[in-house]
Amino acid sequence: MIAINKKIFLAAALGATMLMSACNKKLDQLPNTSVSTDEIYTSIAGAEIAYNGVYSTFYKSEYYARNYVVIPDLMADNMIFTAWANNVYNEIHRWTIHSGTYETVNLWGTIYPALHRCNVFLTNIDKVPVLSGENAETIATRKKTLKAHIQALRAMFMFDALRIYCKYDLNDQLGLPFVTAPTTEIMHKRKSVQETYNQIVQDLNDAAANIGDDNVTSMTRVNKYFIAALQSRVYLYFKKWDLAIAAADKVLSVATFGYETTSANLLKVWRDDNSTKEIIFKPAITEINEAKYFSIGQWLISDDVARNKPNPDFIAPKAFAESFSTADLRRAIYFRKDSVRSYKKDSLYVINKYPGNPAYAGWQEKSNSPKLIRYAEVALNKMEAAYYVDKSVSKTLLKALRAARIPGYDGTIVDAYDDVTLLNQIREERRKELAFEGHRLFDLKRWGLGFTRNREGDYQAAENAVGEIKPDNYRFQWPIPQAERESNKLCEQNPGYAN
């Protein structure tokens, strides 16, 4: 045991202990599956990753991957609640929505973080350095383009929140609370509708000025047509007729856009998500991303892999489905007349606008991307705005739409409309063409119209909200979610709600 010398052992052990004290830098452990914001904006490549992050908002089922597309129709008169449905969306359909309803919390909880992501991006993008080997001019151009994208998206997100939480009245004080740079403040007052509108218009104008021809042929990213179409929508909501027409014309004047006029081609729009003529913007929802699991079609049809009968929670009202003439190409594409699993007595109108794209491996999930901005909507925007400016323009647009959708449509019917009929027909056509695309509730709200749901049969839930919703119902403005107001005491609730 001579080999082990006590002094040497102790010296070594104590020395090792000393070394351990040098381990302090080990205490700086960075996460291995995430990075800090500062690190993101150290290169243009990093900024592109954050930019894609903002786009990923489109995959949220609480927003455009499902809820925001179906809720405006099911809250209004385009869908009815079935007797066998589970409780999803029932508070919305029955008009009992309150500040604790999931969908309002979830929508708010999706849109505001999305706005925050835009703000973080817009605040940091200018800090991105030009790295060695990079061309300063290319980087500067890219930054400008990326900014335009994010500003357009910020405008879209903000407008979507405004549509659901605010009145379309520029004199109303209850606009959105918002900031344009990242904030750590806990409390924020609501700004006025005018201020909110100004911010949206500003972002869209900036984006339009800077987007150039970026992505001009893409249907899945912002481009100049996306911006123009969105502008026409925003101006229409606020009755800026001339501006709406001017913006719409930037799309309508492009020769490559137009209507699909055959049944086969129209089916391509809806089933195959594929028409460069009709589709201006669709989120990149395909079989490879997760949004398909919340697929609109899966929920609206709900026949499973074993090819069972459909089992939808909501179906189309009979009268509405049958208001499409049998010659109308849309009737067979928008609806599927079938008996359903829980109700075999009769055939019902199952909503078939999102039947699942067979090109996708997982198409049984009924994966389709919603067509958020379409040529037809832009035309309808202009058609409606023109009614207040030049009714003959409206008539021409209405005839063109019907001629495209209803083969052999007799345009002289439209020529014969008086003013009142024309307005009603424009609105009716808008309802039909844009059904199940997330417009109906907002359109009714814009027009100051209520609606009535009629009792159709025992396939309709017994405790269903049948009856009339008056145009002054306070629930046309969704409640600010309780979750926001729990900490943000300055955020005023919309009138009518208890808390």
Place this chain on the structure above:
Amino acid sequence: MKKALLFFLWVLVAVPMMAQQRQVTGKVTDTRDGTPLLGVTVTVKGARTGTATDVDGNFKINVNGNATLAFSFVGYETITMAIGEKSHVLVKMGPDSKTLNQVEISTGYGSKRRGAITGAITTVDGKQIESRPQGNLLHNLQGQAAGTYTMANGGRPGVAPVILLRGVGSINSGTAPLFIVDGQPVSASDFALIAPDDIENINILKDASATSIYGSRGANGVILVTMKRGTKNTRPQIDYRGFYGYADINRSKFKMMNTKDRLDYEVFIGKRKADDPEIPELMKTDFNQSKVVFKPSQTQSHVLSVKSGNETTSIYFSGEYFQMDGIYFDNTFKRYSSRLAIDNQTTKWLKTGVSMYLGYMDETTPNETRNSLQNPGMMAYLLMPYENLKNPDGSWKKMLQYQGYNGVRSQLWSRSLDLIGNSNDHLKFIGNAYAEANITKELKFTSRFGMNLSDYVTKTWNAPELAATDNGNATRRFSRWSNAIWTNLLNYRKTFGNHSINAVAGTEYNALTDYDFSTTARNTAFPTLYEFGAMSVPSTSSGSLSKYRMFSTLASVNYGYKDRYYADLSIRRDGSSKFGANNKWGNFWAVGLLWNAKKENFLKDNQLISDLRVRASVGLTGNDDIGFYPSYSINSVNNSSPNTTTTKAGYESKAGMVPTQASNPDLGWEKKRKFNVGTDLGLWDNRLTFTLDYYRELTYDMVLDVPVSYLTGYSSIKANMGKMQNNGIEFTVKSTVIDTKDITFNVTGNFTYNKNKVTELYGFRDELLGTGTGILVKVGYPRGQFKYNRFSRVNPDDGTEIWLDKNGKETTNFDGGDAAILDGKNMYAPYYGGATFDFNYKGIGIFMQWNYMLDKYSVNNTQAWLVWNNDAWYNTNRVADLYQNMWKKPGDIAKYPKYGSSTAFDDRYVENASFLRLRDLTIYYNLPKNLLSSTKAFRSARVYARGNNLLTFTKWSGYDPEYFNNLELGIYPVSRSYTLGLDLTF
């Protein structure tokens, strides 16, 4: 040197010359049960001679003439005996109350004499937990120690219970105590892999004086597990411990409709015609489905251990096989484990050793999704009584998957055929190596490196028959968790004059790394193959890597004066990678005082009082159990905004990231200030002992998710805010009521009262974010407070439900805003404890262990699912009295509303879940020594029959009141078990 040599010569010459030297032999046994005592020091009074007893209690010693022998043994009363002319003596020794305080208690970084400890430490002996049919040995702590709240988290074998020391100590951070096994931090779930029989004892450290040496991890208390080791100079000893038995469900109080009731109900609500021709056919069968779905399950355990030691090396090793199938039909649990511990006196001044623990666990897990009808616990209630689930040959019927709730039934068939399943296996290594050097007699340096390594593999699979789209799929997740710890300590121990010092100083470095990945593949080549090699399409994969590093310096000193007054001072400085850049380091400390009154002159000779100590301590501890990276700015690939589903943050297959956590460089430790006063009293030679502690603990600077406006991009951010207190009393009594040659009767009992109160939250808001109805966290109320709408009655006119609004007026409108705080109804029992009784007559004994919890409430969500009376629930069976007691016609004063009523959730389902339970009843027989010695093989033997959870007294109407959650919904119930066991020592 010269002197020594001369002395040696003198001894050589002189000793043989001394008169009448002779050899005395003898045997030392324990007064209590006659077992031989090993290692008793035998000395001759007035001489230098001494020896020790061997493993059979025998000794040999040389004496001169009529010598007097002294026998001393730690924990036993020293005996002096004048042996006269005898050459063989029989000595019986009994436990000594006076020296009990000399027993060394491990306190983590050093051991202290029990009588010098200023803190609140409860010791649970290894014998109190061994040989129980429990997959996770922590369950065996239930009711065993004051201040220890142990609550099952479901009855699946191996699932860790929830353990809280002195109340629930945090709102948002971890509440589990720090578990240390032989110096190595482990988690509660690790105990599913540790054989209970390898445990020497468990010390439960509670107050500041005991826990602040653990610094940032000490806030919730520390459970210190010491494993068995060999003893020097012992004859090899082989132990076998085994049991065999079975477990079955604790029958619940729910009674479901039988076939006749069910058919009457169906006819009444108009779902079936009264003259339905099917009725006579259906009436032929009447199943109690819970008897069909649950199975009595087998349990067994076999442990062999060997202990041995010579002058330089001692060794302990063991091997265990443990099997316990669950009562769910597709649940199994098996464990194989082995331990090896070697200690070696390498040189005169250097001691080295290793200990290694290797465990392997293999289980198949059932569907335990609580809010799912496919969970067997729920399914057993919901299946129709007239439905025969089995084929004539006893196999489960295959039933359609896509009709209503029939998916439930198909799982019986599919899982029994392995068409769908989940299984886990877990490999665990816990080990350490140490070197201990005596620098001087008083000063010792120890360096120990330990490692806790876990590999988990989780598998799930679906056969093509169930996953047609994928044509079969399988998922496998692998995770490796490793925690290395390197501890360097200097221990100093010295007594001089009236002063004694027991001090320790050291450093510790802790490096925890956790990584995992999982992969899914589909399209199997053959329907029964689920391994990836047979799958042609890999589909998804994911993974993560997380690291945590901590560096600490620590010091503590225990100073004693005249054995009467003791002071403990401890301090620890921890640096952790978890916290914000501005707050990485934290300091923790404690001061403890002890007055050993028994040593004072006025008590020294008191015959009644054999022990009296008064303790007090105060200090600061921390809690760092808040995840790996709570303070960092995080942009992640998961697009998870508040309240919403998570999707990937990329777009169009291009990489994307989104900010998901704001940085908070100021984020720091959650702190807990602890105050404790206690006393230990022993009477009649400690035949009756009491321990009483009063404590006040204040958690502050809690790491809370503070609600913020969503404009910040988040719904909340983590910050240090809020205060919560736990004040309470702990009381323990132990008594040897009868202690005669033939009869012994020991009784122990403990009681804890803990009062929890949240005293501050965010300042601007007095309710915790995300709590409203259900469970409420609110300033002025305890954690776990229930808040629900109050049900009033069923309206006799129309059979609808009537509630009370917030002002106590009746309303037919169910509005969440009317929910009321249900005073005194709390999910954490404020009163709890246990008692044991052990009566032995001539080796035949009966042992009972009871435990209880009072004022515990829980929500019987299962009950709600069983009484809801409408179309949505029509497809499932309902409680037996629903038809009888539901509203049927105007004027009925009914318990249940009419058919077609809502599924409102209110205070009807908040039930008292207090209970008193006979946790353990054991009848045993210790075979007589003389019988055993005639076999020449066995040194001791014991046979026993044990029943666990045989009796439960409770008002709770579900399966089991013992469940840690605010609501019980289709839980995996704790089972009742019966085992026969055998302990043998060779």
